[in-house]
Amino acid sequence: MLSGPPLRGEDRRSWLSGAPPPRWVRVLPIALIALICVATLLSDDRLDIGFLLGAIPPLAVLSYSPLATALLCGAVITLLTVPVFQLDRPGDADLLTVVFVAVLSVFVSFVRSRRDAQLGLERTVAEAAQRAVVPPLPERVGPVRCAGLYRAAQRGTLVGGDFFDVRDGPFGVRVVTGDVQGHGLSAVSTVASLLGAFREAVLDRPDLASVAGCLDRRLLVDSADARHAELFATAALLEFSGDGLEVRVVVCGNPPPLLLRDGRATEMEVTPWTPLGLGLADAGAIRTCTVPLRPGDRLFLASDGVVEARGDGGAFYPLAERLAGLAGTEPSALPGLVWADLLRFCPDVQDDVTMLVLTPSPPGRD
Secondary structure (H helix, E strand, C coil), X not given: CEECCCCCCCCXXXXXXXXXXXXXXXXXXXXXXXXXXHHHXXXXXXXXXXXXXXXXXXXXXXXXXXXXXXXXXXXXXXXXXXXXXXXXXXXXXXXHHHHHHHHHHHHHHHHHXXXXXXXXXXXXXXXXXXXXXXXXXXXXXCCEEEEEEEECCCCCCCCCCEEEEEEEECCEEEEEEEEECCCCHHHHHHHHHHHHHHHHHHHHCCCHHHHHHHHHHHHHHHHHHCCCCCCCEEEEEEEECCCCCEEEEEEEECCCCEEXXXXXXXXXXXXXXXXXXXXXXXXXXXXXXXXXXXXXXXXXXXXXXXXXXECCCCCECCHHHHHHHCCCCCCCCHHHHHHHHHHHHCCCCCCCEEEEEEEECCHHXX
16 A cells, blocks of 8 residues: 555645635635625614625635626625615715726636646646556565555645565565655655666676666666766665565665564665765675565655654654554555654655565465
8 A cells, every 4th residue: 555645636736726615715705795684684783794795706706717706706796786684885986997807807717727638638647647657556466565655745735755575576575665866746756766677687687786887877877868967766676486484685875674573673784885976886895685574564664855854953753662562453554654653753744765574475474
């Protein structure tokens, strides 16, 4: 299961920056008309509240279609001219002013509606493109159950500088997660290039070190083609055996995976390597560490956005300690609980965040 921003019904934008307006914005013009009508009909004396009607056309522009805005503007003009309400008895100049504001409001509503439709289409296309780069994570890939969470630092986007993928191939289930230089939309092209290289290497490369070499070479080629660019990325690569009893790990500048076992979370002892894109992975010196696994073990992978998040006192987020307190949690719920705890620790997370929980579980052991 994968959750991320903003995925299927979740929108992190405010209504002032492109999200649909809240319900109270739509209700306000109608509520104001009803309030004025009730107040004037129930009052024994004439109330000088007709000026409030002038606010209704601009309020309608915020959330109503041109037709609905025109109907509300017509209601305003009608209320100003119906004798029973006696709303300030507007003169010709005042009435013409209200009519002008009403016509202008309908026009602005038309322009806003057209722009909203265009922005909605562009957002739909962007989401489709971004999902093609980082598709939803399946619940199971071969003998590995998967759960994860992805949050891009740049609001309104689905993909940032973090990347991940889990693929089954002829050499086992392979996993990659990492972080490219930069974040936000400027890093998406590098992410797409790396993931494409990884998916190809899963099918062709017989060992994990050579997969890392392919990613390193991909970044070198892309950096040579881009003027004034020095691309690099940190990454962690994993390869599970078919029976789920061991995992091979290569870490290239990324935080090592955490092993959740017997209520404790411990950092896996792996030999770190330099980040990808420096041209060193082809030297054949990358060491692959093999770690035996037991039934019930879980692997937790987190990006820099998690382990380098700082609280109010400047302390780093204690990921291993917090995971130990959540050891009894279902794997599918674990990323969401860690994300909620991270926001309490550091409400203003500035970096992209990726979390993956991988549980070796061959079908016969479920």
